[in-house]
Amino acid sequence: MAESPGKRRGREEGILKKDPVDVLIIGAGASGAAVAWSLAETKMHILCLEQGGWMNPAEYPSTGRDWEAKFYGEWSSSPNVRRRPEDYPVNDDNSPIKVVNYNAVGGSTVMYTAHWPRLHPSDFKVKTLDGVADDWPIDYDTLTPFFEENDRMMGTSGLSGDPRSPLTHPPMPQQPLGLSGAIIAKAMNKLGWHWWPSDTTVATMDYEGRARCINLGHCTPACAQGAKSSTDITYWPHAIRAGVELRTHCRVREITTDENGMATGVVYYDKDGIEQFQPAHVVIIACNGVGTPRLLLNSKSDRFPNGLANSSGLVGKNLMFHPYAQIYGYVKEPTDSNRAPPTCLWSKEWYDTDLSRGFVRGYGVQFVRGAGPVFEAVVSEQKGILPWGEDHHRVFRKLNGHRLGFSAICEDLPEEHNQVTLDPVLKDSHGIPAPKINYTISENSQRMMDHALARGREILETAGATDICVNSPIPWGGWHLLGTARMGTDPKRSVVNEWGRTHDVKNLFIVDGSIFVTSGGVNPTSTIQALALYIADQMKQRLANLFD
């Protein structure tokens, strides 16, 4: 990796790692990478601290014959199962939905499905439109140029022109329809319901140094081909070339403040476990909806006894997960199984509020192509549809390679009792208190999930599927961690203002999913990164009076 100007300067002055930086970013995932790249053009001294390390694609699961087995261990999406040194534990016993994430350069973009819808314009005005939750202090149009910029940087594929989604301009064509997509499309057409090829961050042609997708299939736990976009191979190489310093295996314990209530830097543990202090003029948190409130709540002081930036008392509250209602079945004809990226089509048929359905707001749908043989065997045995004994082989051959899935991403409305706090006992390997999750699924969300399952069953039955199974919610489905440091103009009702600066600490910013006011009914990473780029742009425009 090239030595950054800041690092070189530090070495020359003999004060390596101890000279104050202009901007300190905590977290090198989806939002941290985007904000680092955007701010790099200012030529400020920018440092990012990341608790994980660089990934090595040669070690990704799809390079080995045990590619599926790894998903149950060192490549689990749950940090509590994975237990890599870079992970911190999460007490999610009081939640039907378990937190999943990844800790490395690239963050959870290393381990995601690459499904790439955006929030809709109406998602920013839910109070006005539906009388629930709150409106965002910004609107979709404000983010439009940053969505576009982000799509170019991440490299998206898709088909422009979906009449039920915001207009996008993916630089690459959509994924093939494949066997599974065609079966789903025919069923949806028979029912007269909307579907469209999904925008994804899977490169369908060679793009910006990344090789095109060759259908490894096992996309979620990292792409050995580099076709799936993760920020370690998109934003970070550009940001580092532009002079940003990225220091890995550095876990931040707390943000420090001075007598004026300004952030002064962070205390962190370096790769050798040595406690360090890194002074900074501006601190940006990019740790997402669980890591960010954990850090703020761990940054208590005499001046901020309830945690940093928490005068509203809302840090950690309003956690939104997106409960996933999943239903799947088995058709007679072969499906794509594990021989393609898992997600291929979406539907927005039930995205907008229709109170006749018995709930407010709605859900997006992502269709799933299938599963590999180990996953099929393990899950089907657990569901009781794959027997032990002589009939095992016959039934397995009926199931394997014939699965079709439907997952509804249900809009979770903000509720203060759904929250992240600090666990009084559980700590990470550095002794830092771990996050604790208290979360329940609301009645509105439950009705939405039930509605989605009924529609999913209709689709599957129309496609001729049998042996239909349900996961509702998907228990290990806490991918989307939103709302725990919400954005707003009222300091009593929000944690950050309309351009990402905390109301309480004028040189402290948050750019990740925790600032979402509402969750929409889609995968959030596209919107998270657009927000990060927007906030970086606001900072650049206000450099002369950033702390006013």
Place this chain on the structure above:
Amino acid sequence: MSESLQLTRAQRDDLRTVAGMIVPASDEYKVPGADDAAIQADILATLGRDTKLVATALDHLARLAGRPLAELEATKRDAVAQEFRKHGGAAAATLVRVVLQCYYRDDRVLRSLGLELRAPFPRGHVLPDGDWSLLDPVKARGGSLRRAP
């Protein structure tokens, strides 16, 4: 010492027996059972972080059986297996998963299923582009985004 060696001889015997009950050999499909020596060796060599839970499951199984599982007569053995599967919790689920994840990567089994004996990378797979005229009815129906004030 690897974690897999923590299983006792008796536990390994019961593991082999229960694995054969989960997936028996089949002449019809020309596949070994999960009690096959090579598959058992793969299980023991790769137990790793699952060793503790698998040992817990096998202890539970031993309590239910009261003697080596293989020594029970068939009806009793099936009853023990049903009880184990029904009430074994996370430990039993881990044992079953470990058996299946090794079974369904065995060359003979994959060959019988018509699957290639290789990792996904670097060759990948070919996916048919499909008939995109299927999208025509969706385009014809159109639609609009809900307007935001």
